[in-house]
Amino acid sequence: MDVLITGGAGTVGTAITDHLADREAYDITSLDLEEHPDPNVESVVADARDTETLRSELEGMDALIHLAHVPMDDxxxxxQEIAWSDAHGENLRLHANAIGAAVDADVDSIVYASSNHAVGLYEVENAPEIYYPDSSVDLMVDHTVQPRPDSMYGSEKVYAEGLCRLAADAHDVRCYALRICAVRDREYDHPYGDAERAVDNGDFERGSDAYETQVARLKCMWQSRRDHAQMVDRCLQDDDVDYDVFYGVSANDRRWFDIDHAREVLGYEPQDDGDDERWASRPS
Structure with a gap:
């Protein structure tokens, strides 16, 4: 299977290629602003907003994994302010061009990197209590809920999910919207990752209340790199979905995002859990 990944050299892209690029089933091309580090991946250094290049690279591809995103200062x-920005507009254009180009290239499937922020107000309303095992909040967010974005970023993700739905319903392209919770770089690929990164950045000290809150949250939200790659693999190998939404999260005991739907439809079987006993203390 020939697969193009936009933004393939980033955190989520390398999580996918770390686990899939050496498989005989895949020939993966990364289109990104920087060279992809994996020798098993063909690297095209280009801006995904360059429509001509994107369309050229999509020719003959079986699938598009769309991860590319323009950084937003606001x-x-x-x-939660509702306000237009140039970067927001660039992202709307990027997503429309990428998904439209994939449709025109007659790909079989599109895997889109959506986000938990498409339904992020559930967390906003219940944080920080929802992060802890003794929480009185009884909540499970699944694929049937209405979008509740928590920001312009989340609203952008809802917009691109809508484009995927249009591609599926009007153009017969299988589309998978993955509402990714928290995939992290290799060195922070554990439930203490956000807190440890903040310590490394000098934001707060290890053991502080802020540190413990970050740990509690990530133990809910974490999707290990290998679990994320498995979810993408299951999407690429699927032949039955027209359009569907799945939550990119590991089998964390305290998560409030559903994975039963991904298990039933895709055969997703996450290997990691943020509350596993090996994560009882910070990795040394």
Whole structure:
């Protein structure tokens, strides 16, 4: 299977290629602003907003994994202000061009990197209590809920999910919207990752209340790199879905995102759990 990944050299892209690029089933091309580090991946250094290049690279591809995203200074996940920005507009254009080009190239499937922020207000309304095992909040967010974006970033993800639905319903392209929770770089690929990264950045000290809150949250939200790659693999190998939404999260005991739907439809079987006993203390 020939697969193009936009933004393939980033955190999520390398999580996929770390586990799939050496498989005989896949010939993977990364289209990104930087060279892909894996020798098993063909690297095209280009901007995904370059429509001509994107369309050229999609020719003959079986699938598109669309991860590319223009960084936003305003309107990110912690900002609930409703306001237009140039970066927001660039992302809307990027997603429309990428999904439209994939349709025109007659790919079989599109895997889109959506986000938990498409339904992020559930967390906003219940944080931080929802992060802890003794929480009184009884919540499970599944594929049937209405979108509840927590930001312009989340609204952008809902927009691209809509484009995927249009591609599926009007153009017979199988589309998989993965509402990714928390995939991290290799060195932070564990439930203490966000807290440890913040310590490394000098944001707070290890053992502080802020540190413990970050750990509690990531033990809910974490999707290990190998679990994310498995979910993408299951999407690429699927022949039955027209359009569907799945939550990119490991089998964390305290998660509030459903994975039963992904298990039943895709055969997703996550190997990791943020509350596994090996994560009882910070990795040394």
């Amino acid at each position: 309107g990110g996940p912690s900002d």
